[in-house]
Amino acid sequence: MLEVIFHPQFQRNARKLPEMQQRKLVAFIERLRKNPYDPLLHTKRLSAPLVGLFSFRITRDWRALFRFVDERTIQLTQVAHRNDIYR
Numbered sequence: 001m002l003e004v005i006f007h008p009q010f011q012r013n014a015r016k017l018p019e020m021q022q023r024k025l026v027a028f029i030e031r032l033r034k035n036p037y038d039p040l041l042h043t044k045r046l047s048a049p050l051v052g053l054f055s056f057r058i059t060r061d062w063r064a065l066f067r068f069v070d071e072r073t074i075q076l077t078q079v080a081h082r083n084d085i086y087r
Helices: 008-016 019-034
Strands: 003-006 054-057 062-070 073-081
Touching (some): 003 019, 019 062
Antiparallel strands (some): 054 062
């Protein structure tokens, strides 16, 4: 199982999510720990200017970004609406 660490910006934004998205996020973080490429996460490798980051889907409209710190550690960096997260 992977270790997950949280960027301060991720923590601030996660607290602002609607309640339903917060609950789903908690469940998806557990899936991420077990398998970052779980099909239910819809994990995507991002391209420029976000090279090195990956996204996963919380709901149809909400995404979380993460990066691999090393082979056993993932850092969650951002969570936001899909219209805003890739900017």
